[in-house]
Amino acid sequence: MYKFNISEKLGAHRISVTILLLIPLIILFFASFLIGRYPISPPDVITVFISKILPVQSTLPPSLETVIFQIRLPRILAAMLVGASLSIAGAAFQGLFRNPLVAPDKLGVTAGAGFGAALAIILSLGAVMIQIAAFIGGLIAVTLTYLLSRTFKGTSMLTLVLTGIAVESFFAAMIALSKYVADPYLQLPTIVFWLLGSLASVNNQDLLMMGPPIIIGIIILLMVRWRINVLSMGEEEAQTMGVDTKKLQAIIIISCTVISASAVSICGIIGWIGLVIPHVARMIVGPDHKVLLPASIILGAFFLLLIDDISRTITSVEIPLGILTAIIGAPFFLYLLGKSKEVWS
Amino acid sequence: MVDRNRLLIISMIILGIIGVLGTYLAYNTPNSPQNGHITDMIGRNVAVPGEINRVASLSYSVTVQIFMLAPKKMIGWDSNRTEAANRYMPPQYSKLPVMGGGKKDANYESYLSQNPDIVFVGHGGSAEDVNRIQQKFGNLPLLDVEGDNNVTNITPSIKFMGTVLQEQNKSEELISFYNKVLQEVKPIANSIPDSEKKRVYYARDPTGLMTNPAGASHTQLIELCGGINVAQVPITKGSVGVSMEQVIKWNPDVIIASDSSFYNNIYSDPVWQNIKAVKEKQVYLVPNSPFNWFESPPGANVIIGIPWTAKVLYPERYTALDLKNLTKEFYSNFYHYNLTDEEVSNILISSGLKEF
Numbered sequence: 045m046y047k048f049n050i051s052e053k054l055g056a057h058r059i060s061v062t063i064l065l066l067i068p069l070i071i072l073f074f075a076s077f078l079i080g081r082y083p084i085s086p087p088d089v090i091t092v093f094i095s096k097i098l099p100v101q102s103t104l105p106p107s108l109e110t111v112i113f114q115i116r117l118p119r120i121l122a123a124m125l126v127g128a129s130l131s132i133a134g135a136a137f138q139g140l141f142r143n144p145l146v147a148p149d150k151l152g153v154t155a156g157a158g159f160g161a162a163l164a165i166i167l168s169l170g171a172v173m174i175q176i177a178a179f180i181g182g183l184i185a186v187t188l189t190y191l192l193s194r195t196f197k198g199t200s201m202l203t204l205v206l207t208g209i210a211v212e213s214f215f216a217a218m219i220a221l222s223k224y225v226a227d228p229y230l231q232l233p234t235i236v237f238w239l240l241g242s243l244a245s246v247n248n249q250d251l252l253m254m255g256p257p258i259i260i261g262i263i264i265l266l267m268v269r270w271r272i273n274v275l276s277m278g279e280e281e282a283q284t285m286g287v288d289t290k291k292l293q294a295i296i297i298i299s300c301t302v303i304s305a306s307a308v309s310i311c312g313i314i315g316w317i318g319l320v321i322p323h324v325a326r327m328i329v330g331p332d333h334k335v336l337l338p339a340s341i342i343l344g345a346f347f348l349l350l351i352d353d354i355s356r357t358i359t360s361v362e363i364p365l366g367i368l369t370a371i372i373g374a375p376f377f378l379y380l381l382g383k384s385k386e387v388w389s
Numbered sequence: 390m391v392d393r394n395r396l397l398i399i400s401m402i403i404l405g406i407i408g409v410l411g412t413y414l415a416y417n418t419p420n421s422p423q424n425g426h427i428t429d430m431i432g433r434n435v436a437v438p439g440e441i442n443r444v445a446s447l448s449y450s451v452t453v454q455i456f457m458l459a460p461k462k463m464i465g466w467d468s469n470r471t472e473a474a475n476r477y478m479p480p481q482y483s484k485l486p487v488m489g490g491g492k493k494d495a496n497y498e499s500y501l502s503q504n505p506d507i508v509f510v511g512h513g514g515s516a517e518d519v520n521r522i523q524q525k526f527g528n529l530p531l532l533d534v535e536g537d538n539n540v541t542n543i544t545p546s547i548k549f550m551g552t553v554l555q556e557q558n559k560s561e562e563l564i565s566f567y568n569k570v571l572q573e574v575k576p577i578a579n580s581i582p583d584s585e586k587k588r589v590y591y592a593r594d595p596t597g598l599m600t601n602p603a604g605a606s607h608t609q610l611i612e613l614c615g616g617i618n619v620a621q622v623p624i625t626k627g628s629v630g631v632s633m634e635q636v637i638k639w640n641p642d643v644i645i646a647s648d649s650s651f652y653n654n655i656y657s658d659p660v661w662q663n664i665k666a667v668k669e670k671q672v673y674l675v676p677n678s679p680f681n682w683f684e685s686p687p688g689a690n691v692i693i694g695i696p697w698t699a700k701v702l703y704p705e706r707y708t709a710l711d712l713k714n715l716t717k718e719f720y721s722n723f724y725h726y727n728l729t730d731e732e733v734s735n736i737l738i739s740s741g742l743k744e745f
Binding site for chain 2: 080081082083106107110111114115116165168169170171174224225227228229230233234237242244245247356359360361362364
C-alpha cells in the first residue's frame with residue numbers, strides 16, 4: 045500500500061514534468077515565426093498575425109503574409125508533426141519489441157518509402173507523386189515484413205524484427221539501384237537530397253494530406269499507451285493479464301507505420317530522432333509508457349523544430365535535416381548519457 | 390616405365406598446345422596492329438589502332454561529342470535515355486545499347502563486350518585516376534578528354550575529339566558554329582552595364598528548390614549571356630538545396646526551370662507568386678531533346694543553349710539573333726535530325742519563348 049502511494053505520487057510528478065516540457069516547445073513555436081532567410085522584423089510579424097485575425101488594414105507588402113503563412117507556418121507545423129511522429133513511433137516500437145535499439149524504420153518503412161520516392165523521381169512524376177509513392181512504398185514494405193514473418197514458424201517479435209531487417213536491406217538495395225540508373229545530372233542530386241531529408245518544399249496541401257493520418261495514428265497510440273507497459277513485460281505475462289497481445293501488436297504496428305510513412309513522405313528520411321528521442325524522454329520521465337509517449341511527442345517536436353530552424357536560417361543553402369539531426373543530436377545525446385543514471389538495466 | 394613414358398608424351402602435347410595457343414593469342418591481341426600513338430589531354434601517351442571505327446565513352450559529355458562528330462562510329466550510350474529525350478533522335482542511334490558508364494563504377498565488361506577500338510573518359514581528374522581505369526580495360530586504349538564540360542572554352546576538347554575520330558572537318562564545323570554563336574552573343578552581353586543585368590535563378594527538381602550555384606559548370610550560360618546567378622553561396626560546385634524564403638529574398642528577374650512539372654505548376658502555386666520573375670511571366674523551361682540545352686551534362690550540347698539563354702534573358706537586345714535558324718542548323722548538322730518549321734517552333738514555344 046505504501047509502495048503504491050509512492051508510485052502514484054511519482055506518476056503525478058512525471059505528468060507535471062511533461063507539462064513543464066511543453067513550455068519550451070510553445071516558446072520555440074512562436075520564436076520560429078520570427079526567424080528565416082527573408083528579413084521580417086518581429087513587430088511586422090505580429091502586425092501580420094493581428095491583421096489576419098482582426099479586420100485591421102496593414103500597409104505591409106503582401107509577400108510578408110506569404111512568407112509567414114505559406115512558408116513558415118507549414119514548415120513549423122510539419123517539423124513538429126514529423127518530429128513528434130518519429131519519436132512516438134520509436135518509443136512505441138522500443139516498448140513493443142522490448143529492445144532499446146529499435147527505431148521506427150526497423151520494419152522497412154523508411155527504406156520502402158525511399159524506394160517509392162526514388163522510383164517516382166526517376167519516372168519524372170512530379171512533386172505530389174513523389175510524396176504519394178513514398179507513402180505507398182513505406183506501407184508496402186511493412187506489409188511485406190508482416191506477412192512474411194507470419195509465414196515463418198516462430199511468431200515471436202524477434203522474427204518480425206529479423207524479417208524487417210531483411211526487407212529493409214532489400215529496399216535499401218533497390219534505392220541504390222535506382223540511384224545507379226538515375227540521370228546523374230538531373231535526377232541523382234534530387235534522390236540524394238530527398239534521402240537526406242528536408243522540409244524546404246512543405247506546403248499547406250502536404251499538411252492537409254499527411255496531417256490527418258499522423259494525428260489519428262498518434263491518438264490511437266496514446267489511447268493504448270498503458271497497454272504497452274503490459275506488453276513490455278513479455279508476451280506471456282501480458283496474455284495472463286487478459287491483454288489480446290496479437291491484436292495490440294497489430295494496432296501498434298499499423299499506427300506506427302502509417303505515421304512514420306506519412307512523416308517520411310513529407311520530408312524524406314530523417315534518422316536519429318526515432319531512435320534517440322525516446323531515450324532522452326526516458327531519461328527525463330522514466331520508462332513508464334503512460335508518460336513516456338506524451339513526453340516523446342513533445343521532445344521530438346521540439347528537437348526537429350529546433351533543427352529545422354537552424355537548417356533554414358544558418359546559411360543561404362539548405363542543410364539537409366538528416367545531417368543536422370546527427371551533427372547536433374549526437375554530442376547532445378552523449379552528454380545526456382554521461383549525466384544520467386542507468387535507465388536500461 | 391610405360392606409365393612414365395605416357396606421362397611424358399601427354400605433358401609434351403599439353404605444352405605444345407599451350408605454346409601454339411600463346412603465339413596465336415599474342416598475334417591476335419587488339420594492340421598488335423600498332424599504327425600510332427596519341428597523347429591524350431592529360432598527357433598520357435596511348436597506343437591506338439590505325440583504324441578507329443568503334444568508339445564509346447564513359448562520360449556523358451564526351452558521348453555527346455562522339456554523337457555530334459561521328460555518330461556512325463558510336464557503339465553505345467553510357468547512360469539510359471528517356472522517351473522524351475529520344476523525340477528528336479534518329480531511331481538508329483536511340484536504339485544503341487546502354488553500357489553503363491561512370492568513372493569509378495563503370496560496367497567495364499559491358500564496354501569490352503562491344504569490342505570498341507578506343508574508349509574515352511571525360512574530365513578525368515588526374516592521370517593516376519585515368520590509369521586506374523585503364524588497368525580495367527587492359528590493352529584497350531583509353532583516352533582522357535579535358536574541358537569537355539567547360540562551355541566557356543570547349544574548343545580544345547572538340548578539336549581533340551575531331552583528330553582522334555578522324556573527323557576534322559566536322560569538328561571544325563562545330564567549332565565555327567560555336568564561335569559564330571559566341572560572336573553574336575558575347576559582345577552584347579559584355580556591353581550590358583551591371584545595373585541592367587538580369588538576376589537569374591536556375592530552378593532544378595520538381596520542387597524548384599534545388600539549384601546550381603554561381604561558379605558551377607552547370608550554370609555557365611547565365612554569366613556567359615550577361616546574367617547574374619542569384620545563388621551566390623559559399624558552395625560553388627554541384628547542386629544545393631535552398632529554402633523558399635531565400636528564393637523570395639533573392640527575388641530573381643528570370644527563372645530557368647529544368648523540370649517540366651515544376652514549370653507547369655509555377656504560375657498557379659501561391660507561394661511563387663511573390664517573385665518578380667513569376668509576376669512578370671519570366672519563367673522558362675530548358676528544352677531537353679535529344680540533349681539538354683542548359684546543362685545535364687554541361688558540354689557541347691549546350692552550345693545551342695547559348696543563343697537560347699540570350700533570348701530568354703534579353704529578347705529586346707538580341708532581336709538580330711535568329712534562334713529558329715540556328716536551331717535548325719545545329720540539329721541538322723550535329724544532331725543528324727532535320728527539324729520541320731513546326732517542330733522548331735514547338736521546341737521554342739514550349740520553352741516559354743514568345744519571340745525567336
